[in-house]
Amino acid sequence: MTESAKPARIGATYLIETAHPLEKAATIMAGEQSSGTFLKVPGETPELQRTFGARVESITELGEVAEPSLPGARGPREGGRTIQRARVRLSFPTGNIALSLPNLLTMLAGNLYELSPFSGLRLETVDLPESFVTQFAGPQFGVTGTRQMAGVQDRPLIGTIIKPSVGLSPEDTAALVQKLCEAGLDFIKDDELIANPPYSPIRERVAACMRVINDHADRTGRKVMYAFNITDEIAAMRRHHDVVKAAGGTCVMMSLNSVGLTGVQAVRQTCELPIHGHRNGWGALSRHPSLGFDYRAWQVFWKLAGADHLHVNGLENKFCESDESVLASARACLAGLHGRHQVMPVFSSGQWARQAFRTYRELGSTDLLYVCGGGIMGHPDGIAAGVQSVRQAWAAAAAGQSEAEALADDRNRELSRAVEFFSGVEK
Amino acid sequence: MTESAKPARIGATYLIETAHPLEKAATIMAGEQSSGTFLKVPGETPELQRTFGARVESITELGEVAEPSLPGARGPREGGRTIQRARVRLSFPTGNIALSLPNLLTMLAGNLYELSPFSGLRLETVDLPESFVTQFAGPQFGVTGTRQMAGVQDRPLIGTIIKPSVGLSPEDTAALVQKLCEAGLDFIKDDELIANPPYSPIRERVAACMRVINDHADRTGRKVMYAFNITDEIAAMRRHHDVVKAAGGTCVMMSLNSVGLTGVQAVRQTCELPIHGHRNGWGALSRHPSLGFDYRAWQVFWKLAGADHLHVNGLENKFCESDESVLASARACLAGLHGRHQVMPVFSSGQWARQAFRTYRELGSTDLLYVCGGGIMGHPDGIAAGVQSVRQAWAAAAAGQSEAEALADDRNRELSRAVEFFSGVEK
Numbered sequence: 001m002t003e004s005a006k007p008a009r010i011g012a013t014y015l016i017e018t019a020h021p022l023e024k025a026a027t028i029m030a031g032e033q034s035s036g037t038f039l040k041v042p043g044e045t046p047e048l049q050r051t052f053g054a055r056v057e058s059i060t061e062l063g064e065v066a067e068p069s070l071p072g073a074r075g076p077r078e079g080g081r082t083i084q085r086a087r088v089r090l091s092f093p094t095g096n097i098a099l100s101l102p103n104l105l106t107m108l109a110g111n112l113y114e115l116s117p118f119s120g121l122r123l124e125t126v127d128l129p130e131s132f133v134t135q136f137a138g139p140q141f142g143v144t145g146t147r148q149m150a151g152v153q154d155r156p157l158i159g160t161i162i163k164p165s166v167g168l169s170p171e172d173t174a175a176l177v178q179k180l181c182e183a184g185l186d187f188i189k190d191d192e193l194i195a196n197p198p199y200s201p202i203r204e205r206v207a208a209c210m211r212v213i214n215d216h217a218d219r220t221g222r223k224v225m226y227a228f229n230i231t232d233e234i235a236a237m238r239r240h241h242d243v244v245k246a247a248g249g250t251c252v253m254m255s256l257n258s259v260g261l262t263g264v265q266a267v268r269q270t271c272e273l274p275i276h277g278h279r280n281g282w283g284a285l286s287r288h289p290s291l292g293f294d295y296r297a298w299q300v301f302w303k304l305a306g307a308d309h310l311h312v313n314g315l316e317n318k319f320c321e322s323d324e325s326v327l328a329s330a331r332a333c334l335a336g337l338h339g340r341h342q343v344m345p346v347f348s349s350g351q352w353a354r355q356a357f358r359t360y361r362e363l364g365s366t367d368l369l370y371v372c373g374g375g376i377m378g379h380p381d382g383i384a385a386g387v388q389s390v391r392q393a394w395a396a397a398a399a400g401q402s403e404a405e406a407l408a409d410d411r412n413r414e415l416s417r418a419v420e421f422f423s424g425v426e427k
Numbered sequence: 428m429t430e431s432a433k434p435a436r437i438g439a440t441y442l443i444e445t446a447h448p449l450e451k452a453a454t455i456m457a458g459e460q461s462s463g464t465f466l467k468v469p470g471e472t473p474e475l476q477r478t479f480g481a482r483v484e485s486i487t488e489l490g491e492v493a494e495p496s497l498p499g500a501r502g503p504r505e506g507g508r509t510i511q512r513a514r515v516r517l518s519f520p521t522g523n524i525a526l527s528l529p530n531l532l533t534m535l536a537g538n539l540y541e542l543s544p545f546s547g548l549r550l551e552t553v554d555l556p557e558s559f560v561t562q563f564a565g566p567q568f569g570v571t572g573t574r575q576m577a578g579v580q581d582r583p584l585i586g587t588i589i590k591p592s593v594g595l596s597p598e599d600t601a602a603l604v605q606k607l608c609e610a611g612l613d614f615i616k617d618d619e620l621i622a623n624p625p626y627s628p629i630r631e632r633v634a635a636c637m638r639v640i641n642d643h644a645d646r647t648g649r650k651v652m653y654a655f656n657i658t659d660e661i662a663a664m665r666r667h668h669d670v671v672k673a674a675g676g677t678c679v680m681m682s683l684n685s686v687g688l689t690g691v692q693a694v695r696q697t698c699e700l701p702i703h704g705h706r707n708g709w710g711a712l713s714r715h716p717s718l719g720f721d722y723r724a725w726q727v728f729w730k731l732a733g734a735d736h737l738h739v740n741g742l743e744n745k746f747c748e749s750d751e752s753v754l755a756s757a758r759a760c761l762a763g764l765h766g767r768h769q770v771m772p773v774f775s776s777g778q779w780a781r782q783a784f785r786t787y788r789e790l791g792s793t794d795l796l797y798v799c800g801g802g803i804m805g806h807p808d809g810i811a812a813g814v815q816s817v818r819q820a821w822a823a824a825a826a827g828q829s830e831a832e833a834l835a836d837d838r839n840r841e842l843s844r845a846v847e848f849f850s851g852v853e854k
Binding site: 034043073074095096107110115121163164176195199235258260281287321322 | 460461462470471475478479496497498499500501522523524525527528529530532533534536537538539540541542543545548590591592593594595599603619620622623624625626658659660661662663664682684685686687688689690691692693707708709710711712714715716718719720740745746747748749
C-alpha cells in the first residue's frame with residue numbers, strides 16, 4: 001500500500017507506570033480500548049482484531065520508580081515487581097468511532113485510567129488525521145478574528161478581570177468597566193464565579209456594561225472586548241449569548257470543564273462571538289504528574305469543540321504550575337492542528353509587566369491575551385499607568401529588548417514604576 | 428433569626444493537605460471561591476463579604492504526612508513546614524450562583540485545585556438545600572421506573588455487556604442478543620467503546636437487536652432492557668434516542684464524563700427512556716486519594732442532571748478500587764437527595780454469582796443492576812446456567828443465607844457449578 005492509501009489512524013501517547021513487563025502493559029491498554037479482551041470471546045476473530053485492534057506503536061523506557069504513584073495497582077503474579085515508567089504510543093483505526101468528540105474522549109481517556117496494572121497513567125498527546133480534524137468546525141474566530149474584533153494588532157490584548165469575584169451589582173460593575181475603558185484596557189472578563197446570579201443577572205450586567213463600552217467606542221473608535229460569562233445550561237447559554245450579541249458585545253466566556261464537551265459544541269453551532277474558554281477544574285485533571293491529562297492532549301478536544309481562547313496560566317503564576325508547563329500549553333494553543341484551529345492562549349494569574357520579557361522570548365509571539373489583576377489595578381500611579389506599564393513591556397520585548405534595556409529608556413516611566421513597586425510585593 | 432428563616436447554604440467537605448496553618452488554608456479556599464481575594468480591592472466591603480462570603484464551618488485535623496502528595500505546592504514564608512491533612516467543611520450562600528449545575532461545579536470544584544497552598548485537595552461531599560435540589564428534574568425513572576420497564580421486582584436486574592467491545596456488526600450483535608434473551612438476562616448493554624461507528628450504525632444495530640428483543644417479548648411477555656449507547660453530540664444523541672424509542676427500546680446509555688453535564692441535562696429534557704450513566708474517565712478524576720473527587724460528591728451532579736443508573740464498579744473488581752469505596756458509592760446512589768433522586772447503582776467488572784452474598788449483606792438492598800461479563804458468559808454449562816447461578820445467589824443472599832448455606836441447597840446446581848469453576852479462575 002502507498003503511504004497515501006494507508007487508512008489514517010488516531011495516535012495517542014501515554015505516560016505509564018507499571019509493575020508488569022512494559023510490552024504486556026501496553027498491549028493491555030490497546031486491547032481494553034479496542035477489540036481485545038483477555039478472556040477471549042467467541043466473536044473475537046483474528047480478522048476482527050486486525051481491522052479494529054489498537055496497535056502499540058512504540059514504547060520508550062523512562063526508568064524505575066521506588067514507590068507506586070497511585071494506590072490500587074496490582075503487579076504480575078510472578079516475576080520481578082520493579083515498577084517502571086514508560087512512554088507508550090498507541091494508534092487506533094479511525095473507523096472505530098464516529099466523528100464524535102465524546103466518543104473520541106472515551107476511546108482515548110475512558111476506562112483505562114482504572115486498569116489495575118497501572119500505578120500511573122496520563123494521556124500526553126493526541127494526533128488526529130487531517131481527515132478527522134477537518135470535519136470539526138473548530139474555533140470560529142481564533143487569533144485573527146479576535147484581533148479584528150478587538151482592534152488590536154501586533155501586540156497582545158491586555159486585559160483584566162472584574163473583582164471582587166462575587167457580589168458586585170451590575171451598576172457597580174459598569175462603573176468599574178468605565179474606569180477600565182478609560183485606562184486603556186483591550187479586554188475585560190468576568191470572574192468564573194459570576195455568571196447569572198440573582199445579585200447580577202447577566203441581562204442587567206450586559207446592558208449596564210455595554211452601555212459604557214459602546215459609549216467609549218463611539219468616542220474613541222475602539223470597542224473594548226468584554227468576555228461575559230454565559231456558563232449555564234445549554235438553552236440558557238444560548239439566551240445569554242443572544243443578549244451579549246444584541247447589546248453589541250464581542251465575546252462570551254464558558255467554563256469548559258463544567259459545561260462539558262457537547263455543551264460547548266452545541267453553543268458553538270449558533271455562536272456569533274469568540275468563545276473565551278476558562279479552564280477551571282483543570283487542576284483536578286492534571287495536578288498529579290502521573291494521572292489524568294497533559295494540557296497538550298486536553299486542548300485538542302476544546303479546539304475541536306470550538307473554543308477561541310484557552311487559559312494557560314502564566315509565568316511566575318500564583319498557582320502550582322511550572323513555567324515550562326505553562327509555555328508548553330501556550331505553544332500547543334498556537335500550534336494548530338494540521339495548520340488550522342489555532343487558538344489564543346490566555347495568560348493569567350500573577351501577571352504584570354515584567355513577565356512580558358520572558359513570555360515573548362520563549363514564545364516568539366504576541367498572539368495572546370495577557371490578563372493582569374493586581375498587576376494593573378495595583379500600579380502605584382493608577383490603572384492607566386498599569387496598562388501603560390504592560391504595553392511598554394510588551395513593545396520592548398517584541399522589539400527584542402531585555403528588561404534592563406527597556407528600563408533604561410526614559411519613555412518607559414510606567415514600566416519603571418511597576419518594576420520598582422511590584423518587585424518588592426509577594427506574588 | 429429562627430432556624431427556618433435562615434437562608435439555606437450549600438455545603439461541601441474537602442480533604443486538604445497543606446503546609447500552612449489549617450485555619451489560614453481553609454480561609455484561602457473560602458475566599459478564592461467566593462468574594463474574597465488576598466489583595467483587597469476597592470469594591471470588597473465588609474457587607475459584601477458578609478452577604479457573599481463562603482464560611483469555614485469546621486476543620487478536622489487528620490494528622491501529618493511526611494511528603495507532599497502533589498508537586499507544586501508552596502509553604503508559608505516563615506514558621507513550621509509540617510504538612511498536615513484535614514477535613515474542611517465550607518458553606519456557600521445559595522444566592523452566589525443561579526440554579527445551574529455547571530456554575531455549582533465551578534463554585535465547588537473549580538480553580539481551587541490549583542491553589543498553591545495545597546499539596547492535596549479533594550471534594551468529598553456536597554450537601555444542597557432542599558430548595559435547590561427540587562429545582563432539578565433529576566432521574567426520570569430511577570429505581571422504580573427501571574424495575575417497571577424491565578418487569579423485574581424483588582431482585583437485581585441481571586445483565587451483561589456485548590463483547591467484543593469493538594467490531595461486531597449489527598447482525599452479529601443481534602445474534603448474540605438472541606442468545607442472551609433466551610438465556611434469561613434482564614439487561615444488556617453496549618460497551619462504552621461502541622456508539623455509532625461505521626461498522627455498526629446505531630440505527631441498524633437498534634433495528635436488528637430490537638427485532639430480536641421485541642419477538643422475545645411477544646413470546647414471553649418480558650422485554651429485555653437494552654442500554655444502547657447513544658453517546659455523541661447533542662443533536663445526534665437526541666436522534667439516537669428517538670431511534671431507540673421508536674423501535675420499542677427501553678434504555679439509553681451515555682458516557683457521562685465525555686458528554687459533560689450540560690449535554691446530559693439537554694438530552695434528559697426530551698428523553699423518554701431511562702439514562703444508563705457510564706462513568707468512563709472516572710479514574711482520571713478520582714484515582715489519587717488526595718486529588719479530584721470522591722464519588723459521593725460526583726454522583727450528586729449526575730443525579731441532578733438526570734441519570735437513572737450510575738456505574739459503581741463492583742466488589743472484588745478487576746480495577747484498582749477497594750470494596751469499601753465501591754460500597755460507599757452504591758450507598759450514595761441509593762441514598763437520594765432530600766428523599767428524592769435515588770438512582771440504581773450498576774455493579775460491573777469481574778462480577779459473578781459469589782459477590783452477591785457480600786454485596787447484599789453490606790448494602791441491604793436488591794435495587795441494583797448486576798452486570799456480569801465472563802461471570803455469566805463463561806459459566807461451564809452455558810449462558811443460561813450463568814444467569815441461573817447469579818439468580819440463585821441473589822435469591823439466597825436476599826433470603827439471608829450465606830454462600831455455604833446456598834451451596835448446601837441441591838436446587839442451586841448452577842450456583843455450585845459457578846463456584847467450582849470460577850473460584851479457580853484468575854479474576
